Amino acid sequence: MTILFIITGALLVVSFIANKQKTLEGLKKGALQFLKLLPTLLSVIILVSIAMYFIPEKMLIKYFGDQAGVLGYLSASLVGSVSLIPGFISYPLSGMLVESGVGYGVIALFITTLKMVGIMTIPLEAKYFGMKVTLQRNALSLIGAIVIGIIMAVFFAVT
Amino acid sequence: MLRELKKYRFDFTVIVLFSGLIAVSCLAEWTTGQQLVETTFWRFLKEMLTILPCMFVLIGLFDVWIPREKIEKHVGRGSGIKGIALMILLAVTQVGPLYAAFPVAHLLWKKGCSLRNIFVYVGTFSAVKIPMIVFEIGFLGVTFSILRLILTIPVFILIAIIMERRLRNTSYEITKPE
Structure with missing residues (x-):
């Protein structure tokens, strides 16, 4: 976490020296976006912490844990493909x-499908890319996500 | 202003109800409520409030320092590896969910961007955003995030190449919904 502060601070100082006005503009933009997000963020934290408090860990592990095997991967890719959870929620959740x-x-697998496969947005995507290409892109992305998930599982199992 | 606030009606309701819950738990010494606040909510909130301000400083700085238009100029057909790199750089600086990438894809297509680069853009769109990666590192660790990134970029470049190969000799067009 410290490294994040150091990087942000360093970039901020460099940016400030390079162009004071631009930096202030950037900070203002960032602050505005943060404020816009804050109420939603707070309510999400509240709802997720309530849910996490009441959902027994055993159940989560049963459906998503290592022992769940293929079922874990299936549920993760299904939830990831169908839902539209923004990153600022999916990362803390993960x-x-x-x-x-x-x-x-x-x-x-959950994070990659969440970002790359959008079942709910297929009708919208098809308006731009056409249905055939949309389905191909989503199918390939799902395969890609599974490949990424498996390699990562192997990596973390080995180390 | 009022209309802006109305968007948050649900969020404010949740926040107010939860504040009430905290107050009641403290006053009545209701252990379930106190535990809920202490174990999950508080830890969660602390994590968020340390990472998020940094994240938004970075988002703001990116926004003012990386001019999108300049990148868009150099991603046409025959742009090679440089085009792919610029496409990823472009995706890095965007904010928003996957469906926010579609209108941009159409715009790029109109400007003469190659199909491969468009699919690189759509594929890497939300996977490689720097502020989001900062966020990811905060919650899932450096090893996980960097490894996921190293794997994601080649996989989605490959997908983009496959998509372009399939469509290259057809009269494929990216359209805009009416």
Whole structure:
């Protein structure tokens, strides 16, 4: 976490020296986006922490844990492909899942499908790319996500 | 302004109800409520509030320092590896969910961007955004995030190449919904 502060601070100083006005403009833009996000973020944290408190860890592990095997991968890719969860929610959620014992491969699959496969947005995507290309792109992305998930699972199992 | 606030009606309701819950738990010494706040909510909130300000400083700086238009100029057909690199750089600086990439894809297509580069853009769109990676590192660790990144980029470049090969000799067009 410290490294994040150092990098942000260093970039900020460099940017400030290079162009004071641009930097202030950037900070203003960032702050505005942060404020816009804050209420949603807070309510999500609240709802997720309530859910995490009441959902027994055993259940999560049963469906997403390493012992769940193929089922874990299936549920992760299904949830990831169907839902539209933004990154600022999916990462904390994934962090908590890892802490409850869910494997990194499953998490990688969840995150990748979440970003690259959009079942709900297929009608929208088809308006731009056409249905055939849209389906091909989503199918290939799902395969790609599975490959990434498996490699990551193997990597974390070995190390 | 009022209309802006209305968007958050649900969020504010949740926040107010939860604040009430915290207050009641403290006053009535209700252990379930206290535990809920202490074990999950508080830890979560602390993590968020340390990572997020940095993240938004980075987003803001990216926005003012990386001019999107300049990158868009250099990603046409026959742009090679440089085109792919610029496409990823372009994707890195964007904010928003996957479906936010489609209108940009159409725009790029109109500007003469190659199909391969467009699919690189759509594929890497939300996977490689720097502020999001910062966020990812915060919650899942450096090893996980870097490894996922190293794997994601080649996989989606490969997908883009496959897509272009399939469409190259057809009269394929990226359209805009009416």
